[in-house]
Amino acid sequence: MSEEISTTPTTSFPRLNEPAPDFEAVTTHGTIRLSDFRDSWLILFSHPADFTPVCTTEFLAFTEIYPELQKRGVELLGLSIDSVYSHIAWTRNIEEKMGVKIPFPIIADLDKKVATLYGMIQPGESKTETVRAVFIIDPKGILRAMIYYPLSTGRNMDEILRLIDALQTSDQYQVATPANWRPGDKVIVPPPTTTEMAEERLKAGYECVDWYLCKKTLG
């Protein structure tokens, strides 16, 4: 019986709450290592290809929210399997045609090293392009959230900002955030882990539906 030999390159997928896979990569701002972003939050995101319509709208949208991200201590780092020359030509074209200067670096991942590390190439979607992936990495280099979108769907910047706000709020106040939470909304008090804590919880003045679902206002 003959054995089938797989020629598919090994793709790894990063995991939440573990160190984000380290890399050194050529970008439009020079050679950058993941560790250069230590002490800042980072959104590492991939796009399928330069000079494509949905990606162009996304780059405009990422640039639009960049000041809001900076207020939250967040940097942006793009990636696609294109050369640095292509990235430079595309960003110059965006500036020339749309009057928008792209302020963040873009990885030229021609050898697919970073894309493979982060599971950005999903052959069911495309064998040659990265999907629209988003990785949120905290100031200690821990991967805190990830989202994968298909090639056909541009990302929602409001959701990315909301996710950053939710993660930073959870870290600052040791709380969780409910569905559709927005800054200023009530947050969820972590559920009790003992019967004594459950009883105390009901006396603590939180807004409780029952012992396991209590909300409070911050500040």
Add this chain to the structure above:
Amino acid sequence: MACINPDGTLTPTALQVLKAAEQPKTAAELAQAVALPLYRVRSSLRELVGSGFLKEEGERFVLTEAGRAKLG
């Protein structure tokens, strides 16, 4: 290299960082001095140290003779 042009001259960003390092500073202090993101300064510092224009003394970056010569 992002700091060094093909003709061997330094880019404006590299010159800015070198000038700010005339007084030894940490990466964070240099980023503040040149008003650039910390990641970008760290990347430039790696190149400038690798090229011998700066050296590391503990957490601070210090201008070398070669670096001082580049400032003219």
